[in-house]
Every structure is written in structure tokens, then in C-alpha cells.
Amino acid sequence: MGKKPPDKSHTNSGGNIMVAVKYSLEDFVQEMEELLKSEPNQEKIFDNGSSYLARLVGNPDAIPVRFRQPVGEGRRANHGSWLLHHNPDSGLLVTSVVWGPGDHAAPHDHRTWGMIGVMDNLLTETxxxxxxxxxxxxxxxxxxxxxxxxxxxxxxxxxxxxxxxHQMDNFTDRPTVEVHVYGHDLRGLERVRYDLETGAIKQMITDKYDNC
Incomplete structure (x- = not known):
């Protein structure tokens, strides 16, 4: 399930190692939008997009600090779901998702292609x-x-x-930060959550993000 980012360090003409240029959220969005504009098939989206996402999550500073923390209040104070980019024309959605210690999401589907990159800490995905x-x-x-x-x-x-x-669990004692990328805005998208004990299917609709 995991894919490591490529090593972007390089040497100059004198053979000295130079620090890699930081890859920003704006860089990622631009490359993803250009990729989607070419009307790629799903395989190309994953091949190219996962490489872009691996570079992005390799630079935590690319995401503002407030979008790398749980919301801290309300029904899901231990969680955070922050909108970073959405283009209704291309469908591209980029969010930062924060899983606080002990946070859990029961098995659910997505109904759109997606890529998830871990930026900080660990997360157990089943x-x-x-x-x-x-x-x-x-x-x-x-x-x-x-x-x-x-x-x-x-x-x-x-x-x-x-x-x-998939099911998501943070079994650690500190928040885990991820960047989620989808081909459709999850707001209003009819999805389902599964109960492993009873087999029951329950409708699941995201109505908003924590910052909008």
C-alpha cells in the first residue's frame, strides 16, 4: 500500500551535495491540474499523481500548521478535516486529514479515485x-x-x-497528518459505512470540512 518518494537531492559540478528544492502545495496542485487536463486514464493518474503526492508529504511545511492539528472542539475534537483545494471543473479535491491519538474510522468506501499520503507520524490502514x-x-x-x-x-x-x-486507526499517542487527494468533492457524495459485526450498511455523506 505504501510508496516512497524519490530522492530529490543532487550534486553540483564540484560533486557537492545540494539541498533539494522544497515542493509546495501550489506546485502539487499545478501539476495535478495539468495532469487531469490531459484527460489521463486512471493508471496514469495514479502513476504520476502518487509521485507528486509523495513529494508533497515529504515537505510538512507545505501545509500550514493550523491544518496539521485536530480541530480541538465539537463532536470530533480529536480529528481534523481541512479543505486545501477544490476545482469544480476538474473535480480535483485536496484535503489535510488529522487523526488524533486513538482516532478511528470504521470501514467505508469512497466512490471516486483517491490517493492518501502520510505526512507525519503513523497510521494503521486495514x-x-x-x-x-x-x-x-x-x-x-x-x-x-x-x-x-x-x-x-x-x-x-x-x-x-x-x-x-478501508478502516483507519491511529494507535499512537500523537496526531497523524495525511494529505487526501480525490477526483470528486466528497461533500454531498453518497457513500457507505460498513458495520463489521452486524453487516449493516449505513449511508454516509460528508456535509462540510472543518474550515468551510
Whole structure:
């Protein structure tokens, strides 16, 4: 599930190692928008986009400090979901998601392609596949596929209807910061959450982000 960023350090003519140029959020957005403008297939989005995202999460300073912290109040004070960029024309959505200590998200789907890069700390991601015949609208049987501890600089891919159902857990004692990238604004997008114990399917709709 993880992909490491390339080493961007290089040497000058004298053989001395030079510090790599910092990659900014603006750089990432520009490259992603240019990529999507070329009308790429999903494979190209993932191949190129995951490389861009790995560079972005390799530079924590690219995201303002306030978007790298839990919201600190309300129903999900231990969590943070911050909008960084959305273009209704291309569909590109970029958010910063912060998982406080002990934070948990039950298995859910996405209904759009996605890429998730860890910027700081660790997060345990568990993937599931649906193994029932899809004949019921309110029930599903999930089978665990794999689980991994995702580290800073690593990128996970979400492939609609193929490999997109996951559970997220922060088992550490400090916040984990991620950058999420999707091909569609999650606000208003009809998705579902799965109950592993009962098999129940519940509708899930994101109505807003913590900064808008």
C-alpha cells in the first residue's frame, strides 16, 4: 500500500551535495491540474499523481500548521478535516486529514479515485473486500484483505469498486497528518459505512470540512 518518494537531492559540478528544492502545495496542485487536463486514464493518474503526492508529504511545511492539528472542539475534537483545494471543473479535491491519538474510522468506501499520503507520524490502514453478492442494499459481508502501518512519505491508492474499502486507526499517542487527494468533492457524495459485526450498511455523506 505504501510508496516512497524519490530522492530529490543532487550534486553540483564540484560533486557537492545540494539541498533539494522544497515542493509546495501550489506546485502539487499545478501539476495535478495539468495532469487531469490531459484527460489521463486512471493508471496514469495514479502513476504520476502518487509521485507528486509523495513529494508533497515529504515537505510538512507545505501545509500550514493550523491544518496539521485536530480541530480541538465539537463532536470530533480529536480529528481534523481541512479543505486545501477544490476545482469544480476538474473535480480535483485536496484535503489535510488529522487523526488524533486513538482516532478511528470504521470501514467505508469512497466512490471516486483517491490517493492518501502520510505526512507525519503513523497510521494503521486495514483494507477489506466485499464478498457477498450485492443483492441487499442494507447488508454486506466484508472480508479483511490486508493491514499495514503507513509511514511518512508513503502513499496509498483507492480504486473505486476494486480496492477502496478501508478502516483507519491511529494507535499512537500523537496526531497523524495525511494529505487526501480525490477526483470528486466528497461533500454531498453518497457513500457507505460498513458495520463489521452486524453487516449493516449505513449511508454516509460528508456535509462540510472543518474550515468551510
Amino acid at each position: 483494507r477489506f473486500r466485499r464478498v457477498d453478492d450485492h443483492s441487499k442494499d442494507d447488508w454486506a459481508q466484508l472480508e479483511q484483505d490486508r493491514s499495514a502501518t503507513v509511514k511518512p512519505g508513503e502513499v496509498s491508492l483507492l480504486i473505486p469498486e476494486v480496492d477502496e474499502i
